[in-house]
Amino acid sequence: MNAIAIVFRKELTEILRDRRTLMAIGLAALATPIILYVIAQVTTKTATQSYTIGYSGDVPAGLDILFNATGMKLERVADPAAAAKRQVDIGLVFSNSGIDEYYDPTRQSAQVADVRLQTILSKYDAAKVAAALQQKGVDPSVLNPLPVTQHPLSSPTQAASNSFLSFFLPYILITMSLTGGLSAALDSSAGERERRTLESLLLTPAPRSQILIGKILAVTTISLTAAIAAIVSMLFALSRIQFGERAGEVFQVSLSPLATVVMVWLAILLAAAFSCLTITLGTLARNFRQGQAYATPLYFITIFPASIILFIPDFSPNVGYYLIPILNAVLVLRDAIVHDTVSWSSLAVTSASLIVTGALCFFAALRLFTREALLVRS
Protein backbone atom coordinates (compact mmCIF):
# COMPACT_ATOMS: atom_id res chain seq x y z
CA MET A 1 0.00 0.00 0.00
CA ASN A 2 1.42 3.42 -0.79
CA ALA A 3 1.71 6.24 1.72
CA ILE A 4 -1.38 8.08 0.42
CA ALA A 5 -3.61 5.08 1.14
CA ILE A 6 -1.97 4.43 4.52
CA VAL A 7 -2.43 8.03 5.68
CA PHE A 8 -5.97 8.20 4.22
CA ARG A 9 -7.06 5.06 6.09
CA LYS A 10 -5.50 6.17 9.37
CA GLU A 11 -6.96 9.70 9.17
CA LEU A 12 -10.41 8.36 8.35
CA THR A 13 -10.23 5.94 11.29
CA GLU A 14 -9.30 8.77 13.63
CA ILE A 15 -11.95 11.12 12.23
CA LEU A 16 -14.68 8.50 12.59
CA ARG A 17 -13.66 8.00 16.21
CA ASP A 18 -13.83 11.73 16.86
CA ARG A 19 -17.14 12.76 18.39
CA ARG A 20 -16.74 16.38 17.21
CA THR A 21 -16.86 15.43 13.52
CA LEU A 22 -19.65 12.91 13.93
CA MET A 23 -21.69 15.46 15.86
CA ALA A 24 -21.13 18.07 13.12
CA ILE A 25 -22.43 15.68 10.45
CA GLY A 26 -25.31 14.48 12.63
CA LEU A 27 -26.34 18.00 13.54
CA ALA A 28 -26.25 19.05 9.90
CA ALA A 29 -28.56 16.20 8.96
CA LEU A 30 -30.93 16.96 11.84
CA ALA A 31 -30.79 20.75 11.93
CA THR A 32 -31.81 21.27 8.30
CA PRO A 33 -35.26 19.61 8.59
CA ILE A 34 -35.89 21.42 11.87
CA ILE A 35 -35.07 24.80 10.31
CA LEU A 36 -37.27 24.02 7.31
CA TYR A 37 -40.15 22.99 9.57
CA VAL A 38 -39.90 26.31 11.44
CA ILE A 39 -39.80 28.22 8.12
CA ALA A 40 -42.89 26.30 6.92
CA GLN A 41 -44.77 27.18 10.10
CA VAL A 42 -43.86 30.86 9.82
CA THR A 43 -44.77 30.93 6.11
CA THR A 44 -48.16 29.33 6.73
CA LYS A 45 -48.86 31.64 9.64
CA THR A 46 -47.94 34.73 7.59
CA ALA A 47 -50.16 33.66 4.71
CA THR A 48 -53.23 33.14 6.92
CA GLN A 49 -52.56 36.03 9.30
CA SER A 50 -55.52 38.40 9.77
CA TYR A 51 -55.13 42.10 10.60
CA THR A 52 -57.32 44.46 12.55
CA ILE A 53 -58.55 47.82 11.31
CA GLY A 54 -59.73 50.28 13.95
CA TYR A 55 -62.20 52.69 12.38
CA SER A 56 -64.65 55.50 13.02
CA GLY A 57 -67.35 56.87 10.75
CA ASP A 58 -69.48 54.88 8.30
CA VAL A 59 -67.91 52.12 6.22
CA PRO A 60 -68.96 52.46 2.53
CA ALA A 61 -71.35 49.77 1.37
CA GLY A 62 -69.58 46.69 0.02
CA LEU A 63 -66.16 47.62 1.38
CA ASP A 64 -66.77 45.74 4.63
CA ILE A 65 -67.40 42.58 2.60
CA LEU A 66 -64.03 42.99 0.82
CA PHE A 67 -62.29 43.52 4.15
CA ASN A 68 -63.78 40.40 5.69
CA ALA A 69 -62.96 38.30 2.59
CA THR A 70 -59.27 39.26 2.74
CA GLY A 71 -58.66 38.72 6.45
CA MET A 72 -59.01 42.36 7.52
CA LYS A 73 -61.11 42.52 10.71
CA LEU A 74 -63.01 45.74 11.34
CA GLU A 75 -63.23 47.08 14.91
CA ARG A 76 -64.92 50.36 15.81
CA VAL A 77 -62.72 52.59 18.01
CA ALA A 78 -63.10 56.09 19.43
CA ASP A 79 -59.77 57.42 18.17
CA PRO A 80 -58.30 55.47 15.18
CA ALA A 81 -55.04 57.48 15.21
CA ALA A 82 -54.35 56.58 18.87
CA ALA A 83 -55.47 52.97 18.36
CA ALA A 84 -53.10 52.52 15.40
CA LYS A 85 -50.10 53.02 17.70
CA ARG A 86 -50.66 49.76 19.57
CA GLN A 87 -54.24 48.49 19.79
CA VAL A 88 -54.91 47.77 16.07
CA ASP A 89 -52.74 47.40 12.94
CA ILE A 90 -54.25 50.33 11.02
CA GLY A 91 -56.59 53.17 11.94
CA LEU A 92 -59.15 54.51 9.40
CA VAL A 93 -61.44 57.50 9.65
CA PHE A 94 -64.27 57.32 7.09
CA SER A 95 -65.78 60.71 6.18
CA ASN A 96 -67.69 62.21 3.26
CA SER A 97 -64.45 63.61 1.81
CA GLY A 98 -62.66 60.21 1.82
CA ILE A 99 -60.52 58.07 4.17
CA ASP A 100 -57.77 59.14 6.57
CA GLU A 101 -55.33 56.30 7.22
CA TYR A 102 -53.15 56.09 10.35
CA TYR A 103 -50.40 53.48 10.70
CA ASP A 104 -46.98 53.10 12.27
CA PRO A 105 -44.39 52.11 9.57
CA THR A 106 -42.02 50.80 12.24
CA ARG A 107 -44.49 47.94 12.92
CA GLN A 108 -44.23 45.09 10.41
CA SER A 109 -47.89 44.11 10.86
CA ALA A 110 -48.90 47.69 10.01
CA GLN A 111 -46.80 47.58 6.83
CA VAL A 112 -48.39 44.32 5.65
CA ALA A 113 -51.88 45.57 6.55
CA ASP A 114 -51.22 48.79 4.62
CA VAL A 115 -50.28 46.87 1.47
CA ARG A 116 -53.44 44.77 1.75
CA LEU A 117 -55.53 47.88 2.35
CA GLN A 118 -54.16 49.62 -0.76
CA THR A 119 -54.94 46.55 -2.88
CA ILE A 120 -58.49 46.33 -1.53
CA LEU A 121 -59.15 50.04 -2.01
CA SER A 122 -57.84 50.07 -5.59
CA LYS A 123 -60.11 47.12 -6.45
CA TYR A 124 -63.05 48.81 -4.71
CA ASP A 125 -62.41 52.08 -6.59
CA ALA A 126 -62.17 50.25 -9.92
CA ALA A 127 -65.44 48.40 -9.27
CA LYS A 128 -67.25 51.61 -8.30
CA VAL A 129 -65.96 53.48 -11.37
CA ALA A 130 -66.92 50.57 -13.65
CA ALA A 131 -70.41 50.46 -12.14
CA ALA A 132 -70.85 54.24 -12.59
CA LEU A 133 -69.74 54.11 -16.23
CA GLN A 134 -72.04 51.19 -16.96
CA GLN A 135 -74.95 53.10 -15.40
CA LYS A 136 -74.25 55.96 -17.86
CA GLY A 137 -74.05 53.54 -20.81
CA VAL A 138 -70.27 53.66 -21.20
CA ASP A 139 -68.27 50.45 -21.67
CA PRO A 140 -66.04 50.09 -18.56
CA SER A 141 -63.31 48.62 -20.75
CA VAL A 142 -62.36 52.17 -21.84
CA LEU A 143 -60.55 52.38 -18.49
CA ASN A 144 -58.32 49.51 -19.58
CA PRO A 145 -57.30 50.19 -23.21
CA LEU A 146 -54.50 47.59 -23.19
CA PRO A 147 -55.78 44.51 -21.38
CA VAL A 148 -53.04 41.99 -20.53
CA THR A 149 -53.57 38.24 -20.41
CA GLN A 150 -50.79 36.44 -18.55
CA HIS A 151 -49.42 33.11 -19.82
CA PRO A 152 -46.81 31.85 -17.29
CA LEU A 153 -44.34 29.55 -19.00
CA SER A 154 -43.87 27.51 -15.85
CA SER A 155 -45.90 26.85 -12.80
CA PRO A 156 -45.73 29.81 -10.38
CA THR A 157 -45.63 27.27 -7.55
CA GLN A 158 -42.69 25.50 -9.16
CA ALA A 159 -40.96 28.87 -9.64
CA ALA A 160 -41.48 29.66 -5.98
CA SER A 161 -40.03 26.32 -4.92
CA ASN A 162 -37.07 26.73 -7.28
CA SER A 163 -36.20 30.16 -5.97
CA PHE A 164 -36.42 28.73 -2.46
CA LEU A 165 -34.02 25.90 -3.38
CA SER A 166 -31.69 28.24 -5.29
CA PHE A 167 -30.93 30.05 -2.05
CA PHE A 168 -30.95 27.21 0.46
CA LEU A 169 -29.19 24.51 -1.52
CA PRO A 170 -26.00 26.50 -2.32
CA TYR A 171 -25.96 27.85 1.22
CA ILE A 172 -26.16 24.40 2.80
CA LEU A 173 -23.78 22.88 0.25
CA ILE A 174 -21.10 25.51 0.88
CA THR A 175 -21.58 25.70 4.63
CA MET A 176 -21.42 21.94 5.10
CA SER A 177 -18.49 21.52 2.70
CA LEU A 178 -16.59 23.89 4.96
CA THR A 179 -17.80 23.05 8.45
CA GLY A 180 -18.26 19.30 7.95
CA GLY A 181 -14.54 18.72 7.55
CA LEU A 182 -13.16 21.70 9.45
CA SER A 183 -12.61 19.89 12.72
CA ALA A 184 -10.97 16.96 10.91
CA ALA A 185 -8.74 19.29 8.86
CA LEU A 186 -7.49 21.16 11.91
CA ASP A 187 -7.02 17.93 13.83
CA SER A 188 -4.91 16.38 11.09
CA SER A 189 -2.74 19.49 10.65
CA ALA A 190 -2.57 21.72 13.74
CA GLY A 191 -3.40 18.66 15.84
CA GLU A 192 -0.19 16.92 14.71
CA ARG A 193 1.84 19.77 16.17
CA GLU A 194 -0.25 20.05 19.29
CA ARG A 195 0.03 16.32 20.04
CA ARG A 196 3.76 16.33 19.19
CA THR A 197 3.34 13.62 16.56
CA LEU A 198 4.45 15.74 13.60
CA GLU A 199 8.16 15.14 14.04
CA SER A 200 7.72 11.38 14.19
CA LEU A 201 5.51 11.47 11.11
CA LEU A 202 8.02 13.51 9.10
CA LEU A 203 10.77 11.12 10.19
CA THR A 204 9.22 8.29 8.20
CA PRO A 205 10.53 7.71 4.67
CA ALA A 206 7.08 8.46 3.23
CA PRO A 207 7.17 11.46 0.86
CA ARG A 208 5.61 14.50 2.49
CA SER A 209 3.48 15.22 -0.58
CA GLN A 210 1.89 11.77 -0.23
CA ILE A 211 1.27 12.30 3.47
CA LEU A 212 -0.46 15.59 2.67
CA ILE A 213 -2.55 14.10 -0.13
CA GLY A 214 -3.69 11.28 2.17
CA LYS A 215 -4.82 13.83 4.75
CA ILE A 216 -6.61 16.01 2.17
CA LEU A 217 -8.44 13.02 0.70
CA ALA A 218 -9.66 11.96 4.14
CA VAL A 219 -10.89 15.45 5.01
CA THR A 220 -12.51 15.81 1.57
CA THR A 221 -14.37 12.55 2.09
CA ILE A 222 -15.77 13.78 5.39
CA SER A 223 -16.67 17.23 4.00
CA LEU A 224 -18.44 15.64 1.07
CA THR A 225 -20.30 13.21 3.32
CA ALA A 226 -21.45 16.07 5.54
CA ALA A 227 -22.62 18.18 2.58
CA ILE A 228 -24.47 15.31 0.92
CA ALA A 229 -26.03 14.21 4.23
CA ALA A 230 -27.33 17.74 4.85
CA ILE A 231 -28.74 18.07 1.33
CA VAL A 232 -30.37 14.65 1.32
CA SER A 233 -31.99 15.37 4.67
CA MET A 234 -33.14 18.76 3.34
CA LEU A 235 -34.72 17.26 0.23
CA PHE A 236 -36.34 14.53 2.31
CA ALA A 237 -37.73 17.12 4.69
CA LEU A 238 -39.00 19.27 1.81
CA SER A 239 -40.86 16.30 0.38
CA ARG A 240 -42.64 15.89 3.71
CA ILE A 241 -43.23 19.47 4.81
CA GLN A 242 -46.01 21.50 3.14
CA PHE A 243 -45.49 25.20 2.65
CA GLY A 244 -49.19 25.91 2.13
CA GLU A 245 -50.92 26.09 -1.23
CA ARG A 246 -50.94 28.66 -3.99
CA ALA A 247 -53.97 28.80 -6.26
CA GLY A 248 -54.79 25.21 -5.44
CA GLU A 249 -51.27 23.90 -6.24
CA VAL A 250 -49.27 22.15 -3.59
CA PHE A 251 -45.92 23.82 -2.95
CA GLN A 252 -43.69 20.88 -3.99
CA VAL A 253 -39.91 21.07 -3.98
CA SER A 254 -37.81 18.71 -6.07
CA LEU A 255 -34.41 18.59 -7.73
CA SER A 256 -34.04 17.71 -11.42
CA PRO A 257 -31.47 15.03 -12.48
CA LEU A 258 -29.33 17.75 -14.12
CA ALA A 259 -29.33 19.89 -10.99
CA THR A 260 -28.47 16.80 -8.91
CA VAL A 261 -25.46 15.93 -11.08
CA VAL A 262 -24.23 19.55 -11.03
CA MET A 263 -24.70 19.67 -7.27
CA VAL A 264 -22.67 16.51 -6.65
CA TRP A 265 -19.86 17.67 -8.97
CA LEU A 266 -19.70 21.08 -7.28
CA ALA A 267 -19.84 19.43 -3.85
CA ILE A 268 -16.74 17.38 -4.74
CA LEU A 269 -14.85 20.44 -5.98
CA LEU A 270 -15.89 22.58 -3.00
CA ALA A 271 -15.05 19.87 -0.49
CA ALA A 272 -11.59 19.35 -2.03
CA ALA A 273 -10.86 23.09 -2.23
CA PHE A 274 -12.02 23.72 1.34
CA SER A 275 -10.00 20.72 2.58
CA CYS A 276 -6.82 22.10 0.99
CA LEU A 277 -7.55 25.56 2.38
CA THR A 278 -8.35 24.48 5.92
CA ILE A 279 -5.37 22.11 6.08
CA THR A 280 -3.16 25.01 4.94
CA LEU A 281 -4.55 27.19 7.72
CA GLY A 282 -4.16 24.32 10.18
CA THR A 283 -0.54 23.83 9.16
CA LEU A 284 0.10 27.50 9.91
CA ALA A 285 -1.39 27.12 13.38
CA ARG A 286 0.44 25.81 16.43
CA ASN A 287 -2.64 24.22 17.95
CA PHE A 288 -6.29 23.40 17.29
CA ARG A 289 -7.60 26.58 18.91
CA GLN A 290 -5.32 28.81 16.86
CA GLY A 291 -6.42 26.93 13.74
CA GLN A 292 -10.06 27.66 14.59
CA ALA A 293 -9.22 31.36 14.92
CA TYR A 294 -7.56 31.33 11.49
CA ALA A 295 -10.57 29.56 9.95
CA THR A 296 -13.26 31.84 11.43
CA PRO A 297 -13.25 34.36 8.53
CA LEU A 298 -14.13 31.51 6.18
CA TYR A 299 -17.65 31.46 7.60
CA PHE A 300 -18.29 34.86 6.00
CA ILE A 301 -17.16 33.47 2.66
CA THR A 302 -19.92 30.87 2.85
CA ILE A 303 -22.67 33.35 3.72
CA PHE A 304 -21.86 36.18 1.31
CA PRO A 305 -22.33 34.45 -2.12
CA ALA A 306 -25.57 32.76 -1.12
CA SER A 307 -26.86 36.11 0.14
CA ILE A 308 -26.31 37.65 -3.30
CA ILE A 309 -28.77 35.15 -4.74
CA LEU A 310 -31.24 35.98 -1.97
CA PHE A 311 -31.09 39.74 -2.44
CA ILE A 312 -30.44 39.88 -6.22
CA PRO A 313 -32.33 36.83 -7.55
CA ASP A 314 -32.02 37.93 -11.19
CA PHE A 315 -28.31 38.71 -10.97
CA SER A 316 -26.97 37.91 -14.49
CA PRO A 317 -23.19 38.03 -14.34
CA ASN A 318 -20.74 37.84 -17.22
CA VAL A 319 -18.35 34.90 -17.41
CA GLY A 320 -15.71 36.79 -15.39
CA TYR A 321 -17.81 36.37 -12.25
CA TYR A 322 -17.49 32.61 -12.63
CA LEU A 323 -13.79 32.95 -11.86
CA ILE A 324 -14.60 33.95 -8.27
CA PRO A 325 -14.48 30.79 -6.15
CA ILE A 326 -17.60 29.95 -4.13
CA LEU A 327 -19.68 32.66 -5.85
CA ASN A 328 -19.27 30.74 -9.11
CA ALA A 329 -20.59 27.54 -7.55
CA VAL A 330 -23.62 29.39 -6.22
CA LEU A 331 -24.36 30.90 -9.65
CA VAL A 332 -24.04 27.61 -11.53
CA LEU A 333 -26.21 25.82 -9.01
CA ARG A 334 -28.81 28.60 -9.16
CA ASP A 335 -29.08 28.25 -12.94
CA ALA A 336 -29.36 24.47 -12.70
CA ILE A 337 -32.12 24.67 -10.08
CA VAL A 338 -34.16 27.64 -11.33
CA HIS A 339 -33.85 27.16 -15.09
CA ASP A 340 -32.92 23.45 -15.16
CA THR A 341 -30.10 24.34 -17.52
CA VAL A 342 -26.33 24.67 -17.34
CA SER A 343 -24.08 26.90 -19.38
CA TRP A 344 -21.19 24.56 -20.11
CA SER A 345 -18.74 27.43 -20.48
CA SER A 346 -19.75 28.74 -17.04
CA LEU A 347 -19.44 25.26 -15.55
CA ALA A 348 -16.01 24.81 -17.16
CA VAL A 349 -14.76 28.17 -15.82
CA THR A 350 -16.22 27.40 -12.40
CA SER A 351 -14.61 23.95 -12.30
CA ALA A 352 -11.25 25.34 -13.43
CA SER A 353 -11.44 28.13 -10.86
CA LEU A 354 -12.19 25.75 -7.99
CA ILE A 355 -9.52 23.26 -9.10
CA VAL A 356 -6.90 26.04 -9.36
CA THR A 357 -7.93 27.38 -5.93
CA GLY A 358 -7.57 23.91 -4.43
CA ALA A 359 -4.23 23.36 -6.18
CA LEU A 360 -2.85 26.69 -4.94
CA CYS A 361 -3.89 25.83 -1.40
CA PHE A 362 -2.37 22.35 -1.77
CA PHE A 363 0.99 23.78 -2.87
CA ALA A 364 0.86 26.32 -0.07
CA ALA A 365 0.22 23.52 2.42
CA LEU A 366 3.00 21.40 0.89
CA ARG A 367 5.43 24.31 1.10
CA LEU A 368 4.52 24.85 4.74
CA PHE A 369 4.74 21.12 5.38
CA THR A 370 8.31 20.95 4.07
CA ARG A 371 9.61 24.08 5.75
CA GLU A 372 12.07 23.70 8.61
CA ALA A 373 10.24 26.48 10.44
CA LEU A 374 7.34 24.08 10.89
CA LEU A 375 9.47 22.02 13.27
CA VAL A 376 11.51 24.83 14.74
CA ARG A 377 8.32 26.73 15.67
CA SER A 378 6.95 23.58 17.27
Next chain:
Amino acid sequence: MSQTAVKVGRLEKSLQTNKVLRGISFEANAGEIFGLLGPNGAGKTTTLRVICTLLAPDSGSVEVLGYDTRTAPQEVRRRVGVVTAEFGVYPRLSARENIAYFAELSGVMDGELDRKVDAVIERLDMASFAKQRAESLSSGQKQKVAIARAIVHDPPVLMFDEPTSNLDVLASREIRAFMVESKGRGKCVIFSTHVLHDAERLCDRVTIIHQGRVVASGSTAEVRGKYQDLEDSFLALVEAAK
Protein backbone atom coordinates in the same frame (compact mmCIF):
# COMPACT_ATOMS: atom_id res chain seq x y z
CA MET B 1 37.01 -2.62 14.01
CA SER B 2 33.37 -1.48 14.28
CA GLN B 3 31.59 -0.12 11.25
CA THR B 4 31.04 3.64 11.22
CA ALA B 5 27.28 4.16 11.22
CA VAL B 6 26.99 7.93 11.53
CA LYS B 7 29.61 10.35 10.31
CA VAL B 8 29.27 14.08 10.99
CA GLY B 9 31.86 16.43 9.50
CA ARG B 10 32.21 20.16 10.22
CA LEU B 11 28.48 20.57 10.56
CA GLU B 12 27.13 24.09 10.71
CA LYS B 13 23.51 25.11 11.14
CA SER B 14 21.64 28.32 11.88
CA LEU B 15 18.04 28.54 12.98
CA GLN B 16 16.69 31.90 11.88
CA THR B 17 19.40 34.34 13.06
CA ASN B 18 20.83 32.05 15.72
CA LYS B 19 23.95 30.08 14.73
CA VAL B 20 23.36 26.85 16.62
CA LEU B 21 26.09 24.53 15.28
CA ARG B 22 29.59 25.84 14.54
CA GLY B 23 31.52 23.01 12.96
CA ILE B 24 30.54 19.84 14.82
CA SER B 25 32.37 16.63 13.87
CA PHE B 26 32.09 13.11 15.29
CA GLU B 27 31.58 9.48 14.30
CA ALA B 28 29.31 6.91 15.94
CA ASN B 29 29.80 3.19 15.37
CA ALA B 30 27.56 0.16 15.16
CA GLY B 31 27.41 -1.84 18.38
CA GLU B 32 28.09 1.09 20.69
CA ILE B 33 26.23 3.66 22.74
CA PHE B 34 27.52 7.05 21.72
CA GLY B 35 26.79 9.94 24.09
CA LEU B 36 26.04 13.41 22.73
CA LEU B 37 26.37 15.53 25.83
CA GLY B 38 25.99 19.18 26.65
CA PRO B 39 23.91 21.69 28.59
CA ASN B 40 20.49 22.80 27.39
CA GLY B 41 20.82 24.89 24.22
CA ALA B 42 24.21 23.42 23.30
CA GLY B 43 22.90 22.13 19.96
CA LYS B 44 22.30 18.43 20.71
CA THR B 45 18.72 18.29 19.42
CA THR B 46 19.60 20.32 16.31
CA THR B 47 22.46 17.89 15.58
CA LEU B 48 20.12 14.90 15.85
CA ARG B 49 17.50 16.62 13.68
CA VAL B 50 20.10 17.19 10.97
CA ILE B 51 21.22 13.55 11.16
CA CYS B 52 17.66 12.29 10.73
CA THR B 53 17.04 14.75 7.83
CA LEU B 54 14.42 16.88 9.54
CA LEU B 55 16.76 19.85 9.12
CA ALA B 56 19.20 20.47 6.28
CA PRO B 57 22.79 21.41 7.13
CA ASP B 58 24.04 24.88 6.15
CA SER B 59 27.50 23.43 5.54
CA GLY B 60 29.46 20.32 6.39
CA SER B 61 28.38 16.75 5.79
CA VAL B 62 26.32 14.07 7.49
CA GLU B 63 26.29 10.42 6.41
CA VAL B 64 24.27 7.54 7.80
CA LEU B 65 25.59 4.12 6.76
CA GLY B 66 27.14 5.77 3.72
CA TYR B 67 24.02 7.70 2.67
CA ASP B 68 24.31 11.47 2.53
CA THR B 69 21.43 13.25 4.30
CA ARG B 70 21.20 15.83 1.52
CA THR B 71 21.18 13.53 -1.49
CA ALA B 72 19.46 10.45 -0.07
CA PRO B 73 17.18 11.62 2.76
CA GLN B 74 14.65 8.81 2.33
CA GLU B 75 17.37 6.14 2.49
CA VAL B 76 18.62 7.75 5.70
CA ARG B 77 15.13 7.82 7.23
CA ARG B 78 14.69 4.12 6.47
CA ARG B 79 17.77 3.40 8.58
CA VAL B 80 17.10 5.66 11.54
CA GLY B 81 14.74 5.43 14.52
CA VAL B 82 14.33 8.42 16.81
CA VAL B 83 12.94 8.54 20.34
CA THR B 84 12.45 11.94 21.98
CA ALA B 85 11.17 13.18 25.33
CA GLU B 86 8.00 14.35 23.58
CA PHE B 87 6.27 11.03 23.05
CA GLY B 88 3.19 12.27 21.23
CA VAL B 89 0.85 9.52 20.09
CA TYR B 90 -2.45 9.45 18.20
CA PRO B 91 -4.99 9.35 21.03
CA ARG B 92 -7.86 7.75 19.12
CA LEU B 93 -5.73 4.88 17.81
CA SER B 94 -4.81 1.93 19.97
CA ALA B 95 -1.18 1.38 20.95
CA ARG B 96 -0.97 -1.37 18.33
CA GLU B 97 -2.54 0.79 15.61
CA ASN B 98 -0.06 3.58 16.40
CA ILE B 99 2.84 1.19 15.91
CA ALA B 100 1.38 -0.40 12.77
CA TYR B 101 0.82 3.04 11.19
CA PHE B 102 4.47 3.97 11.51
CA ALA B 103 5.58 0.50 10.43
CA GLU B 104 3.60 0.84 7.19
CA LEU B 105 4.90 4.35 6.54
CA SER B 106 8.43 3.07 7.17
CA GLY B 107 8.03 0.50 4.43
CA VAL B 108 7.23 -2.66 6.37
CA MET B 109 5.38 -4.79 3.84
CA ASP B 110 1.84 -6.13 4.42
CA GLY B 111 3.04 -9.73 4.64
CA GLU B 112 5.35 -9.09 7.58
CA LEU B 113 3.47 -6.23 9.23
CA ASP B 114 1.65 -8.26 11.88
CA ARG B 115 4.74 -10.31 12.69
CA LYS B 116 6.94 -7.24 13.15
CA VAL B 117 4.35 -5.34 15.19
CA ASP B 118 3.71 -8.37 17.41
CA ALA B 119 7.45 -8.87 17.85
CA VAL B 120 8.05 -5.32 19.03
CA ILE B 121 5.01 -5.47 21.34
CA GLU B 122 6.42 -8.59 22.93
CA ARG B 123 9.93 -7.20 23.11
CA LEU B 124 8.78 -4.10 24.98
CA ASP B 125 6.29 -6.05 27.12
CA MET B 126 3.28 -4.11 25.80
CA ALA B 127 0.78 -6.94 25.31
CA SER B 128 -1.36 -5.91 28.29
CA PHE B 129 -2.21 -2.49 26.80
CA ALA B 130 -1.62 -2.99 23.07
CA LYS B 131 -5.34 -2.86 22.24
CA GLN B 132 -6.11 0.13 24.46
CA ARG B 133 -6.61 3.53 22.92
CA ALA B 134 -3.51 5.65 23.38
CA GLU B 135 -5.47 8.41 25.14
CA SER B 136 -5.95 6.11 28.13
CA LEU B 137 -2.28 5.11 28.50
CA SER B 138 0.13 6.27 31.21
CA SER B 139 3.22 8.33 30.37
CA GLY B 140 5.45 5.27 30.62
CA GLN B 141 3.17 3.26 28.35
CA LYS B 142 3.06 6.11 25.82
CA GLN B 143 6.84 6.28 25.86
CA LYS B 144 6.92 2.56 25.09
CA VAL B 145 4.60 3.19 22.12
CA ALA B 146 6.98 5.94 20.96
CA ILE B 147 9.94 3.57 21.21
CA ALA B 148 8.06 0.77 19.48
CA ARG B 149 7.11 2.93 16.51
CA ALA B 150 10.73 4.12 16.20
CA ILE B 151 12.16 0.60 16.11
CA VAL B 152 9.40 -1.42 14.45
CA HIS B 153 11.14 -1.23 11.06
CA ASP B 154 14.32 -2.50 12.74
CA PRO B 155 16.60 0.46 11.91
CA PRO B 156 20.36 0.01 12.39
CA VAL B 157 20.72 3.48 13.95
CA LEU B 158 18.75 4.50 17.02
CA MET B 159 18.78 8.01 18.40
CA PHE B 160 17.49 8.89 21.86
CA ASP B 161 17.02 12.60 22.56
CA GLU B 162 16.60 13.18 26.30
CA PRO B 163 14.35 10.10 26.40
CA THR B 164 13.96 9.92 30.18
CA SER B 165 13.35 13.57 31.01
CA ASN B 166 9.56 13.17 31.41
CA LEU B 167 9.60 9.71 32.96
CA ASP B 168 9.61 8.26 36.47
CA VAL B 169 12.45 6.14 37.84
CA LEU B 170 11.05 2.77 36.74
CA ALA B 171 10.26 3.86 33.18
CA SER B 172 13.67 5.53 32.89
CA ARG B 173 15.37 2.32 33.94
CA GLU B 174 13.50 0.41 31.24
CA ILE B 175 14.66 2.88 28.61
CA ARG B 176 18.27 2.52 29.73
CA ALA B 177 17.96 -1.25 29.66
CA PHE B 178 16.54 -1.05 26.16
CA MET B 179 19.50 1.01 24.95
CA VAL B 180 21.92 -1.53 26.33
CA GLU B 181 19.97 -4.35 24.70
CA SER B 182 19.99 -2.55 21.35
CA LYS B 183 23.73 -2.09 21.58
CA GLY B 184 23.99 -5.85 22.15
CA ARG B 185 22.04 -6.37 18.92
CA GLY B 186 24.69 -4.45 17.03
CA LYS B 187 22.76 -1.20 16.70
CA CYS B 188 24.40 2.19 16.71
CA VAL B 189 22.78 3.98 19.65
CA ILE B 190 23.19 7.74 19.90
CA PHE B 191 22.15 9.00 23.31
CA SER B 192 21.69 12.75 23.70
CA THR B 193 21.40 13.92 27.28
CA HIS B 194 22.42 16.52 29.82
CA VAL B 195 22.18 13.94 32.62
CA LEU B 196 25.86 13.06 32.85
CA HIS B 197 25.34 10.36 35.42
CA ASP B 198 23.28 8.35 32.89
CA ALA B 199 25.84 8.97 30.16
CA GLU B 200 28.72 7.81 32.33
CA ARG B 201 26.97 4.52 33.09
CA LEU B 202 25.81 3.78 29.55
CA CYS B 203 28.07 5.33 26.94
CA ASP B 204 31.12 3.75 25.36
CA ARG B 205 32.20 7.01 23.82
CA VAL B 206 31.01 10.58 24.24
CA THR B 207 31.22 13.96 22.56
CA ILE B 208 30.59 17.07 24.63
CA ILE B 209 29.08 20.06 22.84
CA HIS B 210 29.02 23.57 24.23
CA GLN B 211 27.64 26.61 22.37
CA GLY B 212 27.60 24.69 19.09
CA ARG B 213 31.19 23.47 19.28
CA VAL B 214 32.77 20.16 20.32
CA VAL B 215 34.78 20.71 23.49
CA ALA B 216 35.75 17.08 24.11
CA SER B 217 35.47 13.74 22.37
CA GLY B 218 36.64 10.22 23.07
CA SER B 219 35.91 7.19 25.23
CA THR B 220 34.03 7.92 28.43
CA ALA B 221 37.16 7.15 30.44
CA GLU B 222 39.29 9.46 28.29
CA VAL B 223 36.88 12.38 28.59
CA ARG B 224 36.53 11.83 32.36
CA GLY B 225 40.35 11.99 32.53
CA LYS B 226 41.79 13.02 35.84
CA TYR B 227 38.43 13.99 37.33
CA GLN B 228 36.39 11.88 39.71
CA ASP B 229 33.39 11.70 37.38
CA LEU B 230 32.12 12.94 34.02
CA GLU B 231 30.26 15.85 35.62
CA ASP B 232 33.42 17.38 37.09
CA SER B 233 35.20 16.89 33.80
CA PHE B 234 32.29 18.46 31.92
CA LEU B 235 32.22 21.53 34.19
CA ALA B 236 35.97 22.01 33.79
CA LEU B 237 35.72 21.73 29.99
CA VAL B 238 32.83 24.19 29.79
CA GLU B 239 34.66 26.63 32.05
CA ALA B 240 37.78 26.37 29.91
CA ALA B 241 35.74 26.96 26.73
CA LYS B 242 34.39 30.33 27.99
